[in-house]
Amino acid sequence: MLIYDCEPAPNPRRVRLYLAEKGIDVPYRQIDLFKGEQLGEAFRQVNPMCTVPYLVLDDGTGIGETMAICRYFEALQPQPALFGTTPLEQARVEMWSRVMELNGLFAVGEVFRNTAPGFKDRGWPGPVNLAQIPALAERGRVRVAQFYRDLEARLEQTPFLAGADFSVADITGFTAIEFAGWVQLGIPAANVNTQRWFDAIAARAPVRAHPLRL
Amino acid sequence: MLIYDCEPAPNPRRVRLYLAEKGIDVPYRQIDLFKGEQLGEAFRQVNPMCTVPYLVLDDGTGIGETMAICRYFEALQPQPALFGTTPLEQARVEMWSRVMELNGLFAVGEVFRNTAPGFKDRGWPGPVNLAQIPALAERGRVRVAQFYRDLEARLEQTPFLAGADFSVADITGFTAIEFAGWVQLGIPAANVNTQRWFDAIAARAPVRAHPLRL
Numbered sequence: 456m457l458i459y460d461c462e463p464a465p466n467p468r469r470v471r472l473y474l475a476e477k478g479i480d481v482p483y484r485q486i487d488l489f490k491g492e493q494l495g496e497a498f499r500q501v502n503p504m505c506t507v508p509y510l511v512l513d514d515g516t517g518i519g520e521t522m523a524i525c526r527y528f529e530a531l532q533p534q535p536a537l538f539g540t541t542p543l544e545q546a547r548v549e550m551w552s553r554v555m556e557l558n559g560l561f562a563v564g565e566v567f568r569n570t571a572p573g574f575k576d577r578g579w580p581g582p583v584n585l586a587q588i589p590a591l592a593e594r595g596r597v598r599v600a601q602f603y604r605d606l607e608a609r610l611e612q613t614p615f616l617a618g619a620d621f622s623v624a625d626i627t628g629f630t631a632i633e634f635a636g637w638v639q640l641g642i643p644a645a646n647v648n649t650q651r652w653f654d655a656i657a658a659r660a661p662v663r664a665h666p667l668r669l
Numbered sequence: 670m671l672i673y674d675c676e677p678a679p680n681p682r683r684v685r686l687y688l689a690e691k692g693i694d695v696p697y698r699q700i701d702l703f704k705g706e707q708l709g710e711a712f713r714q715v716n717p718m719c720t721v722p723y724l725v726l727d728d729g730t731g732i733g734e735t736m737a738i739c740r741y742f743e744a745l746q747p748q749p750a751l752f753g754t755t756p757l758e759q760a761r762v763e764m765w766s767r768v769m770e771l772n773g774l775f776a777v778g779e780v781f782r783n784t785a786p787g788f789k790d791r792g793w794p795g796p797v798n799l800a801q802i803p804a805l806a807e808r809g810r811v812r813v814a815q816f817y818r819d820l821e822a823r824l825e826q827t828p829f830l831a832g833a834d835f836s837v838a839d840i841t842g843f844t845a846i847e848f849a850g851w852v853q854l855g856i857p858a859a860n861v862n863t864q865r866w867f868d869a870i871a872a873r874a875p876v877r878a879h880p881l882r883l
Binding site: 503504512516518519520522523524526527528530531541542543545546547549550553554558578579581582583585586588590591594597598601605608 | 717718726730732733734736737738740741742744745755756757759760761763764767768772792793795796797799800802804805808811812815819822
């Protein structure tokens, strides 16, 4: 078993933090997204969609998409449960995971991918080159501001996003905020509950064992 | 229990087709996205994120996000399994669901939301108005073309997206293609396997019982 990874990138990092929380060790192989290695012939043979993280099982079966990889391991080893246990918990984890992705991670991605010089033609992941759209970066900034408002409102009510327990939704939210730091969109000073929650996650042993290295 | 719905819209439709496949009846209440009803004070009191589908349980608990609603019902009533059963099946369903969403449904959404006159300030769902970006509509068209290529390559290999069995990934892919029809981006003639798969889904009794009404 092997995971194709790009250590600093937010989606591979979600898988790495998830596996650390589960106590599961999988070997990684680095693919340098910053140099376009995912678009090279060698990696296209592995994953024609040119994305990481990408899990390859011992029989050669490939699994792409961050949450698909996490769910594979969740089904293999259900404890500690990071996708909820009861139907309502499972729904809440999925709901807040989606909100963190769509309104957090993707909104930051709109800013980063449409402004970073090294991502000039990488407006969206995958094999097709897509030009940067400055207006989309601006839209991303507006969306990130709204994301922080919604996040603070939620974390005024609950210790973790899905309720009392830490889950993958928190991993995604945490990773989105780290990523927001890349484009100088850190947690606003008014977001005291967001900061409390972020600091609590940063202090977890599995997260401390995997510091973000840019 | 009640689902806030907007019958023709693709995300509410995914929930409706999912529940039809499961044989679960839930009452619906229509929210007219085409008239901006999701932004009105009455619906904001229900869901401050201003999105449908939105499930409200009998105790008042609200669950947003399409896949969170489906997963709630999947946990309550596992059969017939539409999210896979074994770890590998579960991973494949999640993987192909994501590909259908990110590269299909969202790409079509980029075209539709950034061109439709009635969605002038609705570049992304939610409470914040976001201006249309013509370049994003164009990017969406490029992405939809790539989506069709990837979809055909996958469906050359398997009867359904995740493998031998119908799953929520197929519901999302089917709905994305219906939605693509709204912007005249129907299945290309060369996509013979895509057409075979689409027709097979359209012929399923639960799908026939819920025709798309625009």
